[in-house]
Amino acid sequence: MGAGSSEAEVREHIAAERRELAELLEGLPAEAWDAPSLCAGWRVREVVAHMTMPFHSSTWRFLREMVRARGDFNRMADRCARLDAEKWPAEEFVSMLRKNARHPWKPPGGGFQGALSHDVIHGLDVTLALGVDRRVPEERLRLILEGSDSARSRRFFGTDLEGVRLQADDMEWASGSGRPLIGHAQDLLLVICGRKLPEGRLRGEPAARFTSV
Template sequence: MANRGQLHPESEIRAAIAAERREIAAVLDELPGRAWDEPSLCTGWRVREVAAHMSLGFRYSFPKLAGELVKARGSLDRMTDRCARRDAAEFSTTQLAGFLRDNAHHPWKPPVGGIVAALGHDVVHGLDITVPLDVDRRIPRDRLRMLLSAVDPKSVRFFGARLDGVELRATDLDWTFGAGAPLSGSAQDLLLVTYGRKLPSGRLDGPDAGRFTLPKAN
């Protein structure tokens, strides 16, 4: 049965997580070496830092994570940044892809948000890699529906997304969120917006699209 506030059975979400991890691992397997050093949608992280971060919960025990948090003086952001940079330097690209594949069924969940947040973690960080690299990967609709059904004002605030004055309108799914000027795009691009990401130019439409678009490189 689904938990309260969770519209899909847990077994269905776990199956989606396993599939997502295997598929992202396959994408990473095919990346040319230079792509690993390209910037991701995560500010300050290259593709290799994002890939390292995605497997953090599989590789670090709770005591080790607690120790890293102490070293970071209680800052989760500092801890995850330090670990991602160190692990990205330590492990090969083959190992980083393998961590996701080998842990497809690992039960890790983020500290908040439950099992749906675990799926969101994998899907969004996967898009953090594929979108700036212009890898044509479409997230299956069932996974998008699981995540979009969980979008609410609390989750939007948690991820630092500023959606005041706009209504998100998916062009490929029957989904809207918010109120105001229309901001249209694919469901997976709008999912990134709800997670506080800015996107490359041309992916969003609407009078406020510029607020959610990356500046052009000089």
């Protein structure tokens, strides 16, 4: 849990994030659902299918799919996202997000802070890829950066930030040491998570390493 933040406060952020994303997704043109996201190999449709998986899948399905994937969580998540993306129309995914704003799902070992991170990061995978100008509230970002900017998180995402100092230009936040990589805090969060960002989002000598070509 973030410093000074109660579980109830984090859960309010989760509910707000899901409702805001549902409203945003509801307003997308049909073709946007088949546009690529920042998640390699996933369209917007697969990202939202993955986000809503905890709301429509049973524990039995999770275990069965993990066995099928030989214990590889990423392989399991990819298979399920692709299957689920074709199972329901866009409006059903929007409804799932809205109706489950207060769903108590938590990622294994991640707590409610991990659930908030999951929703915010995947929401950004969609909005940045589509060029939608959505700014995640600063308080939400601080909670997420506290948990995401760790050695464990960087190992999980395989992010190499050796010799790079992340420096936000829209709030007081920085991490690491070395050559400065400057951008909005939410963009730097995606860098930590191993995403390649659209051109022009980052500044500084290391920017090219973290920008899609």
